Every structure is written in structure tokens, then in C-alpha cells.
Amino acid sequence: MxxxxxxxxxxxxxxxxxxxxxxxxxxxxxxxxxxxxxxxxxxxxxxxxxxxxxxxxxxxxxxxxxxxxxxxxxxxxxxxxxxxxxxxxxxxxxxxxxxxxxxxxxxxxxxxxxxxxxxxxxxxxxxxxxxxxxxxxxxxxxxxxxxxxxxxxxxxxxxxxxxxxxxxxxxxxxxxxxxxxxxxxxxxxxxxxxxxxxxxxxxxxxxxxxxxxxxxxxxxxxxxxxxxxxxxxxxxxxxxxxxxxxxxxxxxLIPTKEDRDKIYKLKELLVNRILDEIEGTVLNGPDIYSGACHIANISFEGVKGEVLVHTLEREGIYVSTGAACSSRQETPSYVLEAINLRKEMIEGAIRFSLSLEITEEDINYVVDKLKTSVTMLRKIMQR
Ligand SMILES: Cc1ncc(COP(=O)(O)O)c(C=O)c1O
CATH class of the missing domain: 3.40.640.10 (Type I PLP-dependent aspartate aminotransferase-like (Major domain))
Structure with a gap:
């Protein structure tokens, strides 16, 4: 896989x-x-x-x-x-x-x-x-x-x-x-x-x-x-x-400015496709280009971030609910609380963090899998 x-x-x-x-x-x-x-x-x-x-x-x-x-x-x-x-x-x-x-x-x-x-x-x-x-x-x-x-x-x-x-x-x-x-x-x-x-x-x-x-x-x-x-x-x-x-x-070997621009382009593709194609999603914190090139934190309404992490994992996609060191803890992210996100959106937050090794094709694959996973999880939550 x-x-x-x-x-x-x-x-x-x-x-x-x-x-x-x-x-x-x-x-x-x-x-x-x-x-x-x-x-x-x-x-x-x-x-x-x-x-x-x-x-x-x-x-x-x-x-x-x-x-x-x-x-x-x-x-x-x-x-x-x-x-x-x-x-x-x-x-x-x-x-x-x-x-x-x-x-x-x-x-x-x-x-x-x-x-x-x-x-x-x-x-x-x-x-x-x-x-x-x-x-x-x-x-x-x-x-x-x-x-x-x-x-x-x-x-x-x-x-x-x-x-x-x-x-x-x-x-x-x-x-x-x-x-x-x-x-x-x-x-x-x-x-x-x-x-x-x-x-x-x-x-x-x-x-x-x-x-x-x-x-x-x-x-x-x-x-x-x-x-x-x-x-x-x-x-x-x-x-x-x-x-x-x-x-x-x-x-x-750290990325040059051009390399970072490439990562920004991937982030832009990822964020825009998610926000355009999956209902009930928001980009948390700074907008695409005001934030770091490698981090996009997105909430999926009505979905538990932790469950989404494991669903994506089954498709070979590795993401995180937030900081790795605190993502195994039950407490909600104090960073998302500090930016005044409501509880449900904090619970549905996923951090995507990119590198130069990622391609456009990878991003498109991730968004396609996200679409089916989020739809499936929302249906289960509504039962
Ligand atoms: C902002 C920030 N500071 C400090 C650390 C800790 O660095 P290290 O894992 O090298 O101890 C991390 C790691 O997650 C971090 O993201």
C-alpha cells in the first residue's frame, strides 16, 4: 500500500x-x-x-x-x-x-x-x-x-x-x-x-x-x-x-526559499480542495500563506479527530490530531482553545504537516480518501 x-x-x-x-x-x-x-x-x-x-x-x-x-x-x-x-x-x-x-x-x-x-x-x-x-x-x-x-x-x-x-x-x-x-x-x-x-x-x-x-x-x-x-x-x-x-x-540541506514555496503550493492545494469539497471544514489559525509552509490544521465538523487519524492510517496516510506529545492525551488542545475554537471543532481537528517529499499526486490521493472517510464517519455518528 x-x-x-x-x-x-x-x-x-x-x-x-x-x-x-x-x-x-x-x-x-x-x-x-x-x-x-x-x-x-x-x-x-x-x-x-x-x-x-x-x-x-x-x-x-x-x-x-x-x-x-x-x-x-x-x-x-x-x-x-x-x-x-x-x-x-x-x-x-x-x-x-x-x-x-x-x-x-x-x-x-x-x-x-x-x-x-x-x-x-x-x-x-x-x-x-x-x-x-x-x-x-x-x-x-x-x-x-x-x-x-x-x-x-x-x-x-x-x-x-x-x-x-x-x-x-x-x-x-x-x-x-x-x-x-x-x-x-x-x-x-x-x-x-x-x-x-x-x-x-x-x-x-x-x-x-x-x-x-x-x-x-x-x-x-x-x-x-x-x-x-x-x-x-x-x-x-x-x-x-x-x-x-x-x-x-x-x-x-534545509529547504531553500524555492523549496518552501513548493511546500506552500502543496499546502494550498490540500487546504483549498478540503475546504471546497468537504462540507463543514475550517482551516484553523492563520490563513494559508500567513502561516508556516508545512502546517495546516483543519477541523472536520461532526467527526472525532482521533477516529479520523486511524481511518486514514488504514489507507496508508499518517496525520496527527495535534502535537504528537499531547495527542495521546485526553485533554483538548490548549492551543486550539487559545484561538477560541469551539469544543466540537477542537475535537474534529487534524494537523497535516508536509515536507518536500510529498507530491501533488499524494495530496490528491489524501483528499480523495478524506472525502470518503469523513462521509463514512459522519454517517456512523448520525446513527
Ligand atoms: C515547538 C516545539 N518545541 C520543542 C519541541 C521539542 O523538541 P524535541 O523533540 O527535539 O525535544 C517540539 C517537538 O515537538 C516542538 O514542536
Whole structure:
């Protein structure tokens, strides 16, 4: 059976060239990169090359890129690390109500530890209101953390505008969870006034379990782990050399602007055909071109998203009800609640997330299968 993978916001298929370089690293550069001998130096060189490849894409200095175990760790390190190091300057920290749990849960902990946490609301397209941010910012604020692209609805925040507001304050850092925006938008942290930028390998066709945190030179950040001093002591522990190598290769191969336009065209075809040909459907969050190229969140009235996921799976189509990490939970999506979607539409929401591997033919196949599946499920629901 044909398999069509439309769950690329959850994770992506590793690029064959990344896998190839990983294999070489795993089999020929297995020495400890901290070892003094030639084999150690070979492994260290591979890490250096990967760091350079990632830094090139972010247009930053390689010395500002620190490897971690993934987006979750990068977010924890950035937020908790800044809170620990700047707590003597202020007690207020700001984030949004639609962040990934690897951000929100850290802010919950900060709240328990006595920080004053402000959560920015979003409009029905999933964008924060800069006026609300202006109101929240004060001399006591030490950190603002805002995601570049939302993982459930693909809303894109205006980081340049936010960065300008933040630049007016001393002892205030700007962190961006860039896990969904790296490779999907041209975000250059230094130019946008972003001090810390989290990225993850497995969302860009690299291996799982590896990520990075960009830390602008001069940013004061406490490390969370003590150890042997790797990654300048910010993130000690023997490096995941093959993972880092695969991440570096995947970063080198990230989609160009033309590639992203191709993905937008596929998204346009998918969304327009669904909205035109299946009654009782809505596109949630931003409209096609205001949102990320790779994410379309659509509600199917009168259908349970979870049931639709499994029905499509039987046709070889892989989609998701929302964020992979929370889609096995019973609780409704807090992101869809935040954009004021009514309960029935939240329950009937499906996230389609695309990649360059998808073709127009695949999209047409998916819509055809969706039409029959939705009709069948609605009939069953009416019985
Ligand atoms: C926006 C966002 N932030 C953070 C993460 C966590 O990244 P990782 O899976 O690399 O820990 C994800 C993964 O789903 C995400 O979508």
C-alpha cells in the first residue's frame, strides 16, 4: 500500500545523506572527541564541521552554537539557565499561552519557585498582540520566551517587532523556541535581537536526540548540569558525535526559499480542495500563506479527530490530531482553545504537516480518501 507521511511537525524522515555521514562517523570516528590522540581529534573535527554548518544557516558565529540532546533540552537550558543567572535583576518572566510543553512546563516551575509569570494571549490566528507584550514589559522583566512557529497551527510570530521592544530594556533576554521555525522561515537570531534560539535535528530530516541552542556572545546563562566541561561547560557530557554529524548535514540541506514555496503550493492545494469539497471544514489559525509552509490544521465538523487519524492510517496516510506529545492525551488542545475554537471543532481537528517529499499526486490521493472517510464517519455518528 502507498504510504503518505503527513506528520512532519512531529518528526521527519532522516535524509539519506545525513544517514550516510552518520554511518561513517559511527564506524570510523568513534573515539572520544576529548581524547588527545588522532582518532579523538578526527571526531572533534566532525563536531566542529557540524557546528559550522549550523552556524552558517543561522548566520551566527560557530562559537555561539551549543549542542544539546534536542529541542526540549535547549528550551529548558535557555529558560531555566537565564532565570537562574538573572534572578537578582528581576522577577518577571513572560511567555505565550501556546508554547510547546518544553517551554510551558519550565515556566510552571519558575512560577512555583516564586517568579511572576505572564502569559501572552493570542488572537484567533495564533499571533500575540504586541500591545499586551508592551504592557507586561517592565524593569523587573528578565526573560521573554516566544516560539517562532507554533507546532499545532503554524502561526508565525513577528519576531523582529518583538525583538525591537525587548531591546529597550537592560538585563532582559529574548529566547525563541525555533524548533518548528528553523528551516521553515529565514530567522537570523542576531539580526532580530534574539539572544537564545532553540533548534532540533529531527524536525529537519536529521536524527532524533540531538539539538542545539544558539547563545549570543555575552549572554549570561547558568548551566544546568555539572560535568567535564564539554560545550564550554554549558552542556557537559561526551558528545553524540554521529547525531551531531547527521544534524549538521541535515542543516546544510534545509529547504531553500524555492523549496518552501513548493511546500506552500502543496499546502494550498490540500487546504483549498478540503475546504471546497468537504462540507463543514475550517482551516484553523492563520490563513494559508500567513502561516508556516508545512502546517495546516483543519477541523472536520461532526467527526472525532482521533477516529479520523486511524481511518486514514488504514489507507496508508499518517496525520496527527495535534502535537504528537499531547495527542495521546485526553485533554483538548490548549492551543486550539487559545484561538477560541469551539469544543466540537477542537475535537474534529487534524494537523497535516508536509515536507518536500510529498507530491501533488499524494495530496490528491489524501483528499480523495478524506472525502470518503469523513462521509463514512459522519454517517456512523448520525446513527
Ligand atoms: C515547538 C516545539 N518545541 C520543542 C519541541 C521539542 O523538541 P524535541 O523533540 O527535539 O525535544 C517540539 C517537538 O515537538 C516542538 O514542536
Amino acid at each position: 502507498k504510504e503518505i507521511y503527513l506528520d512532519n511537525a512531529a518528526t521527519t524522515k532522516p535524509h539519506p545523506k545525513a544517514v550516510e555521514e552518520m554511518k561513517i562517523a559511527l564506524t570510523t570516528a568513534y573515539a572520544n572527541p576529548s581524547s588527545l590522540h588522532g582518532m579523538g581529534i578526527k571526531a572533534e573535527k566532525l563536531i566542529k564541521e557540524a557546528r559550522k554548518r549550523i552556524a552558517n544557516k543561522l548566520e551566527v558565529n560557530p562559537k555561539e552554537v551549543y549542542f544539546t540532546s534536542g529541542g526540549t533540552e535547549s528550551n529548558n537550558l535557555a529558560i531555566q539557565g537565564v532565570a537562574n543567572s538573572l534572578k537578582r535583576y528581576g522577577n518577571r518572566v513572560i511567555t505565550t499561552s501556546i508554547e510547546h510543553p518544553s517551554v510551558l512546563e519550565v515556566f510552571n516551575r519558575l512560577e512555583e519557585d516564586g517568579f511572576e509569570v505572564k502569559y501572552l494571549s493570542v488572537d484567533n490566528t495564533g499571533k500575540i498582540k504586541t500591545d499586551e507584550l508592551k504592557k507586561f514589559l517592565n524593569e523587573d522583566t528578565i526573560l521573554v520566551s516566544i516560539m517562532g512557529i507554533n507546532n499545532e497551527i503554524g502561526s508565525i510570530q513577528s519576531l523582529a517587532e518583538i525583538g525591537e521592544l525587548i531591546a529597550n530594556y537592560d538585563n532582559l533576554y529574548f529566547h525563541v523556541d525555533g524548533v518548528q521555525s528553523f528551516a521553515k522561515a529565514d530567522i537570523y537570531p542576531e539580526k532580530l535581537g534574539v539572544d537564545l534560539y532553540s533548534i532540533s535535528s529531527h524536525k529537519i530530516h536529521g536524527p532524533k536526540g540531538v539539538g542545539a541552542l544558539y547563545i549570543r556572545k555575552g549572554t549570561r546563562l547558568d548551566n544546568l548540569m555539572a560535568g567535564s566541561g564539554q560545550e564550554a561547560g554549558i552542556r557537559p557530557g561526551t558528545e553524540n558525535v554521529p547525531g551531531i554529524v547527521g544534524f549538521g548535514k541535515a542543516a546544510e
